[in-house]
Amino acid sequence: MRKIYILASIALSLSAGGLKVEPVTDREMVQACEKCHFVYQAEFLPERSWERLFTEQNLKNHFGDEVKLSSSLREKFLDYYLNNASDSKDTKYRRKINRSIPLNSTPIRVSRVPYIHSKHEDLPKEMFLDNPKVGSYSKCNSCHDAKKGIYDEDEVHVPGWDKGFFTGWHRIDD
Ligand code: HEC
Ligand code: HEC
Incomplete structure (x- = not known):
């Protein structure tokens, strides 16, 4: 019994330590990005990427849209993203992300x-692409509880799709 309990708690603590990243909670920041999409977490990209995304010039053409930020809010974003980027701290998950980027x-x-x-x-x-409720690989929050930073594979819900133990992912009406 004791052994099973110990194994179970190890398994639980491993999964609990899984894919949860620190969500962005600052209201001013959340509102600025949520006009268009949820706020991507800092640890998914290295410092150089956030610097590139947040130059004044690039904010004027952000994937074809213009992101309007006051200069103090732009500084606040940069400060936050640079301090929490994938290469800003050595944590297990950041290391995985960071090592994968040439x-x-x-x-x-x-x-x-x-x-x-x-x-x-x-x-x-x-x-992703032909799914009317998703449409893009960028819409993490369509399938993950991304605003809360939860990306664990056991907590994925894909609109219109289901995962069977034997069948894997399939359309619900298939
Ligand atoms: C005016 C609308 C708009 C605003 C405001 C906006 N974005 Fe975006 N953003 C977009 C569009 C459009 C895309 C491309 C989405 C796609 O390809 O599906 C995008 C994509 C992104 C991506 C890349 C997503 C990916 O992995 O493919 C990042 C990172 C990003 N935005 C960061 C931000 C941050 C941080 C903010 C808040 C400061 C912000 N954006 C505000 C319109 C906006
Ligand atoms: C159309 C739905 C969908 C979208 C959109 C999506 N994902 Fe996923 N994601 C999945 C599925 C499904 C899995 C794999 C679950 C499994 O193995 O059964 C997954 C797995 C993951 C994993 C691995 C989880 C683990 O426990 O190993 C991460 C990390 C992840 N996604 C992050 C993201 C990020 C970041 C975005 C946005 C840039 C995103 N996903 C967009 C559906 C999606």
Whole structure:
């Protein structure tokens, strides 16, 4: 009995230590990004990426949109992102993200970070692109409780799709 209990608590603590990243909670910051999408967490990209995303010039053309920020809010974002980026601290999860990014590249999409990309590349594309409730690999919060920073594979809910023990991921009406 005792052994089972110990094993169970090890398993639990391993999964609990899984894919939870620190959510952004500052109201001013949340509101600024949530006009368009949830606020991506700092540890998904290295410092050089956040610097690139937040230059005044790049904010004027942010994936085809303009992000309007006061200079104090822009500074606040930069300060936060640089202090929490994937290469700002040596934590287990940051290390995984950071090691996957070649040093000579400066990704501006979390979805294209090799570690994140590798988690989705074997899943059916229709789950993302042709899914009317998703539409893009960037919409983490369609399937993950991303605003809270929860990306654990056991807590994924894909709209219109289900995961069977034997069948794997399939459309609900299949
Ligand atoms: C005016 C709308 C708008 C605002 C405001 C906005 N974004 Fe975006 N953002 C976009 C669009 C559009 C995309 C591309 C989404 C896609 O390809 O599906 C994007 C994508 C991103 C991506 C890449 C996502 C990926 O992994 O593919 C990051 C990172 C990002 N935004 C950060 C931010 C941050 C941080 C803020 C808040 C300061 C912000 N954005 C505010 C429109 C906006
Ligand atoms: C269409 C739904 C969908 C979208 C959008 C999506 N994911 Fe996922 N994600 C999944 C599924 C499904 C899995 C794998 C679960 C499994 O193995 O059964 C997964 C796995 C992951 C994992 C690995 C979890 C683990 O426990 O190992 C991470 C990390 C992750 N996604 C992060 C992201 C991030 C960051 C974004 C946005 C840039 C994103 N995902 C967008 C569906 C999605």
